[in-house]
Amino acid sequence: MKEVWSWIRSLGIAVILALFIGIFVFQPFKVEGHSMDPTLHDQERVIVSKLSHTFSYLPDYGDIVVIDSRVDRQRTFKDDLLENPLFGLFQKTENHFLYIKRVIGRPGDVLEFKDHKVYRNGQALEEPYIKETMDFVADGEWVVPENHIFVMGDNRNNSRDSRDIGFIPLNHVLGKSVFEFNFFQ
Template sequence: MKLLKTITSYIPAVAIAFVLSLFIGIFVFQPYKVVGQSMEPTLQDDQRVYTSKLARTFSHMPAYGDIVVVDSRVNRERSFWDNIVEQPLIQLIRGASNDRTFYIKRVIGKPGDVIEIKNQQVYRNGEALVEPYIKEKMNPSQDSKWVIPDNHIFVLGDNRNNSEDSRVLGPIPFDHIMGIEEIK
C-alpha cells in the first residue's frame, strides 16, 4: 500500500514534466536528425541539430542563409495538432515512423524575391549569389525562375546535386518552417 501511495505521489510531477516538455518542443526548440547528404559539407548525415522555434512562435521571417527545418508536405495545411504529434516524446510513445517529412535546407529567397537558376548559378533579384558553403557547382540543368509569394521562402540544399528542395517542392509556406538552426 505504501508503494502505491509513493508511486501515485509522483504522477503530478511526471504530468507537469510531460506538459513542459511538449511546450518547450512546440514553442522553444526541438532536435532534428540530418538524414542524407543534401546539406553537405555544412551538415553531415546522422548529425543532430537543435532548431530554435522562437522565430516561428513569434512569426519572424528567417534571414538569408539561415538553415531551416521545413515540413516538405507543402500541399497540405499544417495544424497545431501536427506540432503536438511530431514531438519526439509523442513519437516515442506512438512508435516513431521513419518517414522523411522534414527537410533541412538553407534560405535563399524571401517573399517578393525573384530566384533564378541559369548557367549553374543561383541569382536573387538579378544578382549572382556568392555561396562558399555549397559542396560543388550544380550539374547543368534547364534554366528556372521563381517569384516567391507572400508568406513563403525558397530553400536549397548545400549539396545542390543531391537535394530535394524548392526546385522540386516550390516555395515553402511560412507555417511549414519548423525551426531555424543559425550557423554563422
C-alpha cells in the same frame, strides 16, 4: 499514498513542460541524407529553435531551417504535437517529410538559375558553403510568393528542395538550426 501522488504530479508536470518546450521553444532534429553536405552530415544532430515557427518570424537569407515538405496540405497544431519527440516514442512511423535546408529566397525575391549559379534579384549569390558547382539550370525567373520562402540544400546536385517541391509556406518552416553536434554517431 501521498508520496505516490507527489511523484505522479511531478512526473505529469515534467511531461507537460517537455511537451511545451518541444512544441514551442526548441527540439532536437537528426539530419537524414547528404543534401546538406558539407555543412551538415548524414545522421548529425542539430538543435532547432522553434521560436520562429511559434511567433511566425520570417527566416533570414542563409538560415538553415527545418521544413515540412508536404506543401500541398495545411499544417495544424496536431502536426506540431505529433512531431514532438515525446510522441515519437509512441509512433511507429518516421517523419521523412521533414527536411533541413538553407533559405535562399524570401517573399518578393526573383530567383534565376543560370551559369551554374543562383541569382537573387539580379545578383549572383556568393555561396562558399555549397559542396560543388550546381548542375541545375532553369529558363525564366521564379518569384517567391508572399508568405513563402525558397530553400535549397548545400549539396545542390543531390538535394530535394524548392526546385522540386515548390515554395515553402511560412507555417511549414518549423524552426531554425542553432546548434550542431555529433556525439551520438
